[in-house]
Amino acid sequence: MAAPAGAGLRMAQWVGELSPEHIPDAVRQAAVSCILDTVGVAVAGSITPPAMAALSLCATGPGARSTVLAATVRRPPQSGLPPRKPEDALATPQQAAFANATAAHALDFDDNCYAGFVHGSAVIVPAALACAQATGANGAQAVTALVAGAECEYAVGAATRGLLYDQGWWTTGVLGPIGAAMAACKLLDLDAPRIAHALALAVGMAAGTKSCFGSDAKPLMAGKAAEAGVQAALLARAGASGPADPFGHDYGFAARYNQGVLDTAALEMPGDRWYLLDPGLDVKRIPVCLSSHAAVDALRDLMARHGLGADDVASVLCDVPPVVAANLCHGMPDSPAQARFSMPYAIAMTLLEPDWGLGALTPRQLARTDLRDAMRRVRMRTGPSWNDASRRRDAPEGAIVYVELKDGTVLQGSRDKAIGGPGDPMSQAQATRKFQDCTAPVIGEPAAARLLSQLRALDGPMPVQALFDTLASASSASTVGARHE
Secondary structure, eight states, X not given: OOOOOTHHHHHHHHHHHOOGGGSOHHHHHHHHHHXXXXXXXXXXXXXXXXHHHXXXXXXXOTTOOEEOGGGTSOOOGGGOOOOOOGGGGEEOHHHHHHHHXXXXXXXXXXXXXXXXXXXOHHHHHHHHHHHHHXXXXXXXXXXXXXXXXXXXXXXXXXXXXXXHHHXXXXXXHHHHHHHHHHHHHHHHTOOHHHHHHHHHHHHHTOOOBGGGTTSTHHHHHHXXXXXXXXXXXXXXXXXXXXXXXXXXXXXXXXXXXXXXXXXXXXXXXXXXXXXXXXXXXXXXXXXXXXXXXXXXXXXXXXXXXXXXXXXXXXXXXXXXXXXXXXXXXXXXXXXXXXXXXXXXXXXXXXHHOTTOOGGGOSHHHHTXXXXXXXXXXXXXXXXXXXGOHHHHHHOTTOEEEEEEETTSOEEEEEESSOTTSXXXXXXXXXXXXXXXXXXXXXXXXHHHHXXXXXXXXXXXXXXXXXXXXXXXXXXXXXXXXXXXX
């Protein structure tokens, strides 16, 4: 079985040879942070309808050694359903990757990377943890696998030069199988030729368009990307082969997805940078599309500086790049899923409650009269300043915000990038609060605290199974479902 040649094989060789001592401490710390954040949002997302739909496709059977988060949630007594047994939470690695990646992206609270405009962690982390659990790997091995998957996926993302996303492909669905496959290959201890075939299979399985925004299809497609990556690795281990030139073939990745453009220099591993540090990850402070975050942060700055409340504001105008206007496609959202892609919602919620979080994303909250009234005072446009390509490069999802007060005064604020990015990271206190807000209502405060402690110490000898043992032993979740009523 000849391995694919060229950049794919060289990337595969890098993955096969990667060891903990090759990875700088800062990169490993970044990997631990993204695993911690992703597990938190996945626990929160595990009780959503998309996660429950994904759970319905998972069944115990041969090879069922990986935990599905949605199946660990205790059924409320009033449900009338029989209690789950511990084995009911187990699935095959590919099924667990599918269900847990769906949960990780269900609330759109997971991180982003501008190397490809992609949600990387929500796909790679569930795939890595599912395979780590199935193979009995420890935390340090899982962290190394995460680095392998993330660096490869973001390298391919960088090689697209942004064209992939701009054309309407949903990069998480297209690039996600690559990262998931490389992480899985590392944990399965495959050799370079088989890793190259897994990579080729993952590229061939790529799919996803931005038509999914605002629907359950979006998190489910993140789940399918994780599943496809794990399947590609398992198929390669079983002897399956992929296309010889998945990137450069006449009908391959570059030609079909990216107008024939692919910066092959970006695919050389290791390159001159670690993508987990540069451009790094943008970790979300609020649970909506990152495209709204810079505008929200600019508005919060103005409100704090001038002591403003919602009653002081006549209107808000958000001047944003074209990609932001395209992503935030719901002017007056009718559901939480649509609200995650609505600038009027994000701005109006900030006017009313500057520190809002997950509790605001419910049908009941969305129906608030004051919120609907505030949304009608928000407009969005793309002004001429965004015609400058360098401006769009430096502030890919930036915003200029004009706040008109009821006395006629107009205040202006702007941000190139949101809080939570490498240049302005969330504090440890903010990250801790986010994790607790995501997990405590679902698994209880004691289990949430224990899980947080375990994740912070993940890069060591602790078995990955210990994380799932904590979830399985979580006391009650009497508040489960309240957030989504």
